[in-house]
Amino acid sequence: MSALLQTRGLQLAFGGVVVADSIDFALEQGERLAVIGQNGAGKTTFINICTGFIRPTGGSVYFDGKEITRMAPRAIVQRGIGRSFQLPQLFLEHTVRDCIRLAAAGRTGVLRMWTPLSRVLPESEIERILELVGLRQRADDPCSLLPEGQRKLLDIAMALVLQPKLLIMDEPTSGVSTEEKHGLMAIIMRVLDEQKITSIFVEHDVDIVTRYATRVAAWISGRIAADGKPQDVLGNPDIRRNVIGE
Numbered sequence: 001m002s003a004l005l006q007t008r009g010l011q012l013a014f015g016g017v018v019v020a021d022s023i024d025f026a027l028e029q030g031e032r033l034a035v036i037g038q039n040g041a042g043k044t045t046f047i048n049i050c051t052g053f054i055r056p057t058g059g060s061v062y063f064d065g066k067e068i069t070r071m072a073p074r075a076i077v078q079r080g081i082g083r084s085f086q087l088p089q090l091f092l093e094h095t096v097r098d099c100i101r102l103a104a105a106g107r108t109g110v111l112r113m114w115t116p117l118s119r120v121l122p123e124s125e126i127e128r129i130l131e132l133v134g135l136r137q138r139a140d141d142p143c144s145l146l147p148e149g150q151r152k153l154l155d156i157a158m159a160l161v162l163q164p165k166l167l168i169m170d171e172p173t174s175g176v177s178t179e180e181k182h183g184l185m186a187i188i189m190r191v192l193d194e195q196k197i198t199s200i201f202v203e204h205d206v207d208i209v210t211r212y213a214t215r216v217a218a219w220i221s222g223r224i225a226a227d228g229k230p231q232d233v234l235g236n237p238d239i240r241r242n243v244i245g246e
């Protein structure tokens with residue numbers, strides 16, 4: 001079977017600091033990959049390259065059998081890669097419902113000055129997406145009122161509007177209390193299982209990685225230093241010392 005997402009020889013440096021160092025990587029359909037690494041290791045840069053936010057100086061990215069290396073973020077979203085952000089990208093002055101509409105408008109490019117926002121996505125579809133992530137009761141609240149965990153869920157719901165095959169989440173539990181993290185991840189993983197969406201998530205919390213990942217890739221200085229089963233990568237003494245910081 002060919003990989004869902006594949007990179008070959010990705011290369012990028014910022015001001016002489018190498019942040020992607022010949023990254024060869026492949027993700028199969030159905031995997032739940034946790035990406036771990038110290039601050040500045042290049043995890044978000046890797047996501048940004050795969051989603052078209054940054055162009056690498058060398059190498060290629062393939063998704064679902066097609067090269068996407070130099071495509072714009074919107075074109076990549078339309079091919080089936082959704083993403084959520086470390087800081088949720090919400091329209092804070094709008095309601096939860098309108099955020100879903102605005103996400104659909106932005107990702108499809110259908111919104112024109114003369115298109116009412118209410119026509120962008122059928123109401124039933126908005127309700128379905130909000131129900132999936134447990135935010136239906138908050139549909140008409142301004143999203144500025146949501147606590148951080150629900151903001152993370154809304155950001156993910158916004159990524160679901162185009163029914164992605166792959167969802168890449170940058171630190172879905174950051175800013176959320178330790179007690180709430182597992183509840184949040186349980187909701188996210190249930191949705192991804194139900195919708196049959198393959199996932200990559202960047203995560204610093206080893207408990208969360210152990211509980212929810214089927215595979216772990218550890219980044220050090222723009223390289224994948226270890227990649228495999230969670231127990232193997234998390235049990236590797238080099239990774240425990242240099243990535244987990246023990």
Ligand SMILES: Nc1ncnc2c1ncn2[C@@H]1O[C@H](COP(=O)(O)OP(=O)(O)OP(=O)(O)O)[C@@H](O)[C@H]1O
Nearest residue numbers: 014015017019037038039040041042043044045046
């Ligand atoms: N647009 C940019 N211009 C210059 N340097 C950048 C840019 N984006 C990231 N960097 C630098 O590249 C390095 C890798 O950043 P990146 O955000 O990919 O790390 P990370 O592993 O995601 O870290 P964190 O866990 O802190 O989010 C860091 O030193 C960062 O300061």
